Structure formats: structure tokens, C-alpha cells
Amino acid sequence: MPCKRCESIPIFDHNVQDYYITLPTDHHVEGFEKSLAKKGLMFEKMEEGYFIEKLEGEEFISYLATTVFNSVEKKDVRILKIPHGKSLSFCDLKNYRSLEEWERLEANEEVLSIIQEKRIRTLFQPIIEVETGEIYGYEALSRGVQKDGLLMNPGKLFSEAKAMDLLFNLDKVCREASIRAAAKLNLTKKLFINFIPTAIYEPSLCLQSTAKTLSEVGLSPDQVVFEVVETERVEDFNHLNRILDYYRNRGYSTALDDIGSGYSNIETLLNLKPNYMKIDMDVIRNIHENLKNQTVLSDFIGNARKIGAKILAEGIECQEEYEYLKSAGVDLCQGYYFGKPQEGLLEKTFLMNL
Incomplete structure (x- = not known):
């Protein structure tokens, strides 16, 4: 119902x-x-x-x-x-x-109308497998389309929706738009879909429409990774674990975003048992010359290995950062160095260039 x-x-x-x-x-x-x-x-x-x-x-x-x-x-x-x-x-x-x-x-009727009319444009940013240099998957990124055709700043869109008590509605519309856009492009790689856990009350009820959309377009559960955004703002980790369990029990993978942006208890995060841990770009920026961040990354890699999670470094902008991450044992990489978010899929291998 x-x-x-x-x-x-x-x-x-x-x-x-x-x-x-x-x-x-x-x-x-x-x-x-x-x-x-x-x-x-x-x-x-x-x-x-x-x-x-x-x-x-x-x-x-x-x-x-x-x-x-x-x-x-x-x-x-x-x-x-x-x-x-x-x-x-x-x-x-x-x-x-x-x-x-x-x-x-x-x-903010513009924000309201974006949600009501589902005026969402989905962009895809490639995620690279470090060992092979090939595209491993794509993160789906949502942009609201204003009535004049211009894109609304995503920070403004989500912050205003939250203030209007419409964050769940926006989050839901974006998830479903991402799924349909990926299916339309015949995506065969992994699809990372963002969701905001604080906008979800009861996963078995609030996430029904997302599961229905996935089934309608024929995306396989093992192809989909549900990525928690704003993880650092989560206060109720028991509730988050219930959401992750809902996805895991249906064959989907899970990822935690922004790892390294200020957690006091890594054990709490490890108990969530994500399949992927995305390292915040503040840790990655100029990491090839930042000894402190190199130590932080090493600790996260070691902890990820304990639970069998893959480490995904995001926000990479130069070859020096990539080369260091490769030598450090990072599994996956994402950033402007490999490709900016775009509506189509960047179907190419990076092995020859890196």
C-alpha cells in the first residue's frame, strides 16, 4: 500500500x-x-x-x-x-x-516544481579500476532543471528541499531518475546511486518504489551500489544499518561516502559492513605530498581489508595523485582526471594513458 x-x-x-x-x-x-x-x-x-x-x-x-x-x-x-x-x-x-x-x-516554488514534475537530469561520472585502468562503473549525479532550462546548483536544490521538508521526495525522485537514465543508456557496468539515509523512515516501505523501478528497467541487483551520502551527518547508525541490510538482503551492494571527513569512530563505520568505502577528496587532494593524509589513507585501507571492502578514492585531479593512490593499494578511483560528469557514458579504457 x-x-x-x-x-x-x-x-x-x-x-x-x-x-x-x-x-x-x-x-x-x-x-x-x-x-x-x-x-x-x-x-x-x-x-x-x-x-x-x-x-x-x-x-x-x-x-x-x-x-x-x-x-x-x-x-x-x-x-x-x-x-x-x-x-x-x-x-x-x-x-x-x-x-x-x-x-x-x-x-521556492521552483524547487517544488522540479520535484513535482520530476525535472531531473542525470549525469554519469566514471569510476576506474586501478589494477586494469578500465571503467568499473559510474556514479549517477542528479541535477534539477529549472523552468528556463538551466540547471539549479545541487547544493541549493537539496538544502532548500530539506528546509521545505521535501528531502525524501527529492531523494526518491533522483534515485528513480538515475535508474531510468542508466537503463536508457544500456549501462552494463556498476551503477552507484546516491541516497540520503536521514530522509528514509522505514526502508521496507519508503524504498519500495526504488526496488520497483529497478525491476521495471531490468537492472540486476549485483550491478547496483547504493551509496550513502552525507554519512558524517548520520546520528542513528542502527537506523542506517537497517537501510543497508534492506539493500544487502536483496542482493545490492552498499557504499559509504566521504570517509575521512571527520569520523571519531572507524569501528562504528566498519560495523556497517559496506562493500565500498569512498575516501573524501579532502584526504586525496595533493596526497602525493601530504604525509599526514598518506597515513590517514593507509589506516582506512587497512581497516577496509578487515571487512573485505573496496577503497574508492574520489576527487582525483592530477596524475601525481593517481600514481600515489595506485602505489598505496587503492582499488578504485574517481575524479575529473578521468572524466567530468556527463549525460552519456564515457566508454573507454584508461590503461594506455595512465
């Missing part, structure tokens, strides 16, 4: 709507009522809040956010929007949000 929370995305109705508004304290009452009077708005005062009928468009939210309440208050002023004339039901409570959330939603 589909999860409404996973599948539903807010839809803005700029027609006439009714608003129910609650204030954080009684101290806000006088100023709020004056602000409504200044706009010529009639209201009904209730025991816990205010009811205002027949408001149109985005202007009222903007007025409250920029003129009436400050940045701290906006977090605690809460608003429920209901289409005018519609009877209130429990399902409407999903639209009971803070003023700050409404402001972000209405200010």
Missing part, C-alpha cells in the same frame, strides 16, 4: 483560501491584530487562534513574514491553509505548518 506521506507533495492553490493562525504567546496578540486591521482584514478570534476567510495568493504569507513577525517568531507562528468552503478534516492537518515553512515553500 503506497504511503501518502512518501508520495504526496504540497500543491499550491492560489485560489481563495481560508487561514487558521496560532500565535506563540499572548504578547503577540495586540501587534498581530493591528497588522490585520492595517491590511483591512476581517477575522474571527477563536480560543486558540484566528480564522480569516477568503484570502488569495502568496501576498498574505509574504506580508506576515516580512512585516509582522521576525525570524525567531516565524518558527512558532503556525498556519493552516484550507480551500475556501471546504469542510475541515483530519487530513488537512498535514498543511498545518510554521510561517517559516510556508515562506520557504512559496519562495
